[in-house]
Amino acid sequence: MNVVVVGSGIAGLTAALHAHEAGHAVTLVTKGALGEGCTPLAQGGIAGAHGAGDSPRAHAADTVTAGAGLSSVPAVEVLVTEAAARIAELVARGVAFDRSADGELLLGREAAHSHARIAHAGGDATGAAIAGALSAAVRASEIGIREHAFLVDLLVERGVGRGIRLLEAEGIRDLEADAVILATGGAGQLYRHTTNPPGATGDGIAAALRAGATVADLEFVQFHPTILAAGPAFLISEAVRGEGATLIDEEGRRFTLDVHPDGELAPRDVVARAIARRAAVQGAPVRLDATMLGAERLARRFPTIDRVTRERGFDWSRVPLPVTPAAHYLMGGVATDLEGRSSLPGLFAVGEVARTGVHGANRLASNSLLEAAVFGARAAAALTAPWPDVAPRTSLATTTEPARSPVDPFRRAALQQLMWEDVGLLRTEDGLRRALETVRGWRTSCPSPRTLADHEDANLLLLAEATASAALARPVSVGAHFREPALIGV
Structure with a gap:
């Protein structure tokens, strides 16, 4: 088959590699340079590396709880049962996850997780490690790459997706395909404050809407609780709170315990709203206090955050950081089945552009990289399968x-x-x-x-x-x- 993959984060790179390895002719189209986007910005890690006492069942239960009961149980089961294989694949492709002296994966804990199950690389540079390894694998393959090519629209013929329309430096160009896999990410640029890069303008979802594909759950926008409230948006990973950092108000009080017994490790939506309300009451940002972790531990575990905060004038080993929520992740998107198929035959969607049902009303921390890897691989595996009967497509x-x-x-x-x-x-x-x-x-x-x-x-x-x-x-x-x-x- 002639397959076009649009997007070069972990979802698009995974789908392209699997499709190529299955014998398909693959062209990967990306808005910027290969490997740019949200993936290289991901700090915390990827969930699903189960340690002692943990299990896929526990991971599934945490995912459904965080999703406020709206997660699709079959989709969650796919996510947690295929996690180990996808993480092993990343290791095989060259992602150097952090390990102990005896070679075991080092696992972090983040909000709403019942166990430490987050594999990370470079301390807080997991996304960059993944994007680098997968991009290198794509460049070493025979996958065609079209960088700096903007998705204008999907090409639809008699109710079937037949390719894409691109805007490149030379002008508009149509690229025909037997199947299109959207992996264009989310739409964080809808909001004044966002962790997303400038290119996150919802291009894939918008194109799918115009083509008549079903889109669902767009009301569920996740706001990350802790963005440095000084200078350009910079995310302070939830893993910092997982290591023991606390959120305090101007009086030094841990206010999140007022709204949830898990305090700083409550689901993201709960923590983000608590921060917003407290900041509004006191008329100033709340603060993330990581001073108890010490300078050496902070620099070793979170080297990127340590460097950026110090560049902006903060010694976070001594002084709590001012933080604010920001738009971070879109749980909704192009509605798909468990193989990434949309309601429009010929159109797949994977990663943040898709609504698989895994996240429900609120994404569990560090499930996004995992979902992208799992469903990117599944979409590639389903390319030649018959398209299932679907409900009539809906438009805006x-x-x-x-x-x-x-x-x-x-x-x-x-x-x-x-x-x-x-x-x-x-x-x-x-x-x-x-x-x-x-x-x-x-x-x-x-x-x-x-x-x-x-x-x-x-x-x-x-x-x-x-x-x-x-x-x-x-x-x-x-x-x-x-x-x-x-x-x-x-």
């Missing part, structure tokens, strides 16, 4: 109310601020309606996209409308989707 819901043009013209920064305030951590019905009306006004007033930035803006506006619509349609709070009568400023 529209309103019967006329869209009103906003007072201010569209700017990406204005959209990001609007989403942060009204479709962020703490949501109200009035805020969601206001956001939806504003976004719809912007969509009707914006001209047809021509440049790459224009296309990105169009994708962000489409996803903003879909996200606000989904949030408005779910009146009950669950997981990362939290509705309340009055908005608390964040």
Whole structure:
């Protein structure tokens, strides 16, 4: 088969390698350079390396609990049972996970995990190690690589995906394929504060929506609790709290214990909301106190964080760090089955662009790299399988109310601020309606996209409308989707 993989994080690289090794002709298309994106930024690690007393069953239970009961149990079972094989594959491809003197994997613990089961590399540089090893494997293969090629749209013929339309330096080009595997990541650039790189503009989800593929659970946006609140967004790994760091308010009190018995290791949505509320009350960021870990341990276990925080003027071995939540991961996306197949024949989706059902309403820490590896491999294995019968495809819901043009013209920064305030951590019905009306006004007033930035803006506006619509349609709070009568400023 002629297969096109769009995206070069762990999901796309894994899918491309497996498809190539199965004998398919593979072209990997990536928006930036090979191996860029969210994967190399991942610090904590990859869950599923089970230590003493741990088991796939325990990992599954933690995943479902963190997902607020909305995780797909079959998808979770696939995730945890195939974890060992995918981690072993990463080792075989050259990922040097951190090990003890006797060669055993060093395992960290993160929020909502009942055991230490997070394998890491370079202390806090796991994603970079994975991206580097898999990118090297792709370059050493006969996989075709097209870098700096932007996905404009999916090509659909008689209800079947037949390829992609690209924007490259030379202009628009169509690339035909027997199957397309989307691995384009999430849409963190919808928000003012995000851990995602600038290219995370939801291009794959937006293209799937326009093609008529089913998209689900866009209201479930995970906000990472601890981003350094000084300078450009920089994530302070949850593994720091797993090692014993605490969150304190301006009086030095551990406030997260007020909202959950697990305190700093409660599910991410709980911790992020607690931080947002406390920061609003005290009018200043809360602080992450890792001073009890000591300078030597912090530098050894978290060398990247240690270097960056010191470059920004913080000695975190002596002074607690100011932190704030930021948009981090999208649990929703292109709805798929257990083989990564979407509702559009010929279109697969893997990684953050996909909604496999694993994460439910809130992702368990360090399950994202694992999900990408597991389902990237499964999609490649299903390329030649018959396409199952699927329900009729759905497109973005529209309103019967006329869209009103906003007072201010569209700017990406204005959209990001609007989403942060009204479709962020703490949501109200009035805020969601206001956001939806504003976004719809912007969509009707914006001209047809021509440049790459224009296309990105169009994708962000489409996803903003879909996200606000989904949030408005779910009146009950669950997981990362939290509705309340009055908005608390964040």
